[in-house]
Amino acid sequence: MSKRDFYYVLGVSRTADEKELKSAYRKLAMNNHPDRNPDDEAAAERFREATEAYDVLKDPQKRAAYDQLGHAAFEGAAGGGGGFGGGFSGGGFSDIFDQMFSEFSRGARSPQADRSGNDLRYDMNISLEEAFTGVQRDITVTVPVSCEGCGGSGASEGSRPQNCGTCGGSGRVRAQQGFFAVERTCHVCQGLGQVISDPCRSCNGDGRVQQSKVLSVSVPAGVDTGTRIRLSGKGEAGVRGGAAGDLYIFVAVDPHPILNRDGADIMTRIPLPMTTAALGGTIDVPTVEGKMARLTIEPGTQSGRRFRMRGKGMPILRRSSRGDQIVEVQVETPTNLSKKQKELLSAFADAGDTSPETDSFVKRVRRIWADNG
Numbered sequence: 001m002s003k004r005d006f007y008y009v010l011g012v013s014r015t016a017d018e019k020e021l022k023s024a025y026r027k028l029a030m031n032n033h034p035d036r037n038p039d040d041e042a043a044a045e046r047f048r049e050a051t052e053a054y055d056v057l058k059d060p061q062k063r064a065a066y067d068q069l070g071h072a073a074f075e076g077a078a079g080g081g082g083g084f085g086g087g088f089s090g091g092g093f094s095d096i097f098d099q100m101f102s103e104f105s106r107g108a109r110s111p112q113a114d115r116s117g118n119d120l121r122y123d124m125n126i127s128l129e130e131a132f133t134g135v136q137r138d139i140t141v142t143v144p145v146s147c148e149g150c151g152g153s154g155a156s157e158g159s160r161p162q163n164c165g166t167c168g169g170s171g172r173v174r175a176q177q178g179f180f181a182v183e184r185t186c187h188v189c190q191g192l193g194q195v196i197s198d199p200c201r202s203c204n205g206d207g208r209v210q211q212s213k214v215l216s217v218s219v220p221a222g223v224d225t226g227t228r229i230r231l232s233g234k235g236e237a238g239v240r241g242g243a244a245g246d247l248y249i250f251v252a253v254d255p256h257p258i259l260n261r262d263g264a265d266i267m268t269r270i271p272l273p274m275t276t277a278a279l280g281g282t283i284d285v286p287t288v289e290g291k292m293a294r295l296t297i298e299p300g301t302q303s304g305r306r307f308r309m310r311g312k313g314m315p316i317l318r319r320s321s322r323g324d325q326i327v328e329v330q331v332e333t334p335t336n337l338s339k340k341q342k343e344l345l346s347a348f349a350d351a352g353d354t355s356p357e358t359d360s361f362v363k364r365v366r367r368i369w370a371d372n373g
Contacts, residue, residue, distance in 0.1 A: 003071050006053035014067070018058065025054035061182070115192065115242025117144065120235040122249050126219060128256040132288045132314055134221035138214050141247065145211045146237045149202035154240050156201065161194035161240065169193040192240065207240040217249055222317035224261070227251040259288055264323025266313045272329040277301045285327055287312050295327060303331035 007014050010024040028050040030036075037043035056062045056074070065073040122141060146152035155161050163169035167186035171193040174183045185191040199205030215234060228248055235245030253261070260267040266288050276283065280299035284292040287309075295307055306328045313323025337345070 004049065005070075006057055006066065009049050009053040010057070016057075021054060021057050025050055025058075115239040117236035117238040117242060117245035119245040120247050122247060123252065124217070124219070124249050125252050125254055126223075127254055128259060128261065128288060129290065130219070131223050131251075131253045132221060134223075135219045137217050137219060139217055139249075140212055140214050141234075142210055142212045143234075143247075144208040144236050145213070146241075147200060147203035147207055147209050150200035150207060152207045152237070152241045153196075154200055154203060154205040154207035155196050156198045159196075159198040161196050164189035164193055164195050167193065194240070208237045215247070219249075219251065220317060222264070222315035222319075223251050223253070224263075224314075224317075225251065225253045227317070258286055261314065262326075264314045264316050266323065266325040267328070268325060269328045269330060271332045272297065272301065272303075274331055274334055277303070277329070277331045285309070285325070287325060288314065293325075297329070301329060301331070303329065305329055 007016070010016075010021065010028065012020050012024050016024075029047060032043040032047040032050065034044050034047060056066050062074075120141070120143060122139060124137065124139065126135060126137075147154070150156065153161055164171075164186060166188040167173050171186055171189060171191040172183050173186045186193075189195050196205045200207070203209050215231065217229060217231070219229065228250055231247040231249065233244045234247035237244050258268065268285060270283065270285060272283065276297055278300065280297055280301070282294050282296050285295045287293050289312075293309060293312060295309065297307075306326055309325040309327060311322050312325035315322050334341070
């Protein structure tokens with residue numbers, strides 16, 4: 001079956017602009033999409049036909065070829081119109097309309113939008129204590145800033161940039177190749193739409209100069225490695241009056257010699273005297289606050305046991321609460337005993353077994369041997 005005229009398929013005139021084409025296609029796509037008409041082959045065909053027509057007519061080069069040669073312009077090309085071509089294989093309405101709207105947005109961009117300065121990055125290292133309290137830090141960065149001599153215009157005093165004569169100020173030029181029209185960035189003004197005949201001597205017409213400046217950065221309490229702080233408008237200055245980019249501060253928290261961080265919690269491993277582990281008592285534990293906290297040890301505490309000190313951890317970013325400090329004790333075996341200490345320990349051992357884990361282990365071994373005997 002021969003193809004119908006693409007303008008007729010979309011229900012628009014041959015002079016229809018991009019907005020009319022988009023509106024007509026959207027209506028047809030919404031009504032005939034296979035997801036809404038799963039068992040209607042006619043609707044699927046109308047959808048495919050409308051998609052193919054729109055794919056050709058929305059593209060200025062393809063439309064110019066179609067207006068001159070009709071369907072013959074695409075004979076032998078895969079899919080007839082390209083893109084959606086021989087059938088629909090997308091993921092639903094959002095795929096089609098996202099593509100349409102993104103193309104529309106790109107087409108509406110002005111040369112001024114391309115003048116924005118780049119975003120910049122600065123890496124900042126802080127200590128765990130600074131991450132706990134928060135810190136105000138001054139940093140020095142060297143960035144392109146707007147030239148004071150020309151006010152960022154790039155033109156010398158008394159002159160001003162002029163519209164580019166090649167592109168007429170649009171920043172784009174069109175070249176006709178047969179019945180195809182190709183659009184490219186203007187090579188004279190580099191897409192800015194303006195040229196400078198008398199450039200500023202301070203910046204050589206760029207409108208920007210390199211400058212070192214000191215910025216104050218406020219690091220909030222509770223930050224962790226990977227936290228990103230944005231300083232709006234403190235990045236690279238835009239070209240010839242364009243908007244400045246942003247400066248992003250990437251925070252890294254240095255390791256602590258004693259305290260280990262796990263999210264909002266602080267992990268600490270503390271040596272514990274054997275006598276305190278056996279009899280119980282109290283020990284002093286270093287905290288991220290820079291103070292010692294008292295921790296009560298229960299009698300009979302075993303090595304590796306963990307105690308939780310609530311509210312002694314790191315502040316939680318943008319909240320008033322804090323994490324906990326987890327203290328793991330490692331029971332220490334005494335060394336270099338004196339004669340009297342050895343005698344006391346021998347007497348303690350002779351008084352009877354007080355090690356429940358050891359006793360339990362020995363009994364299990366004896367049962368295994370007895371069962372295997």
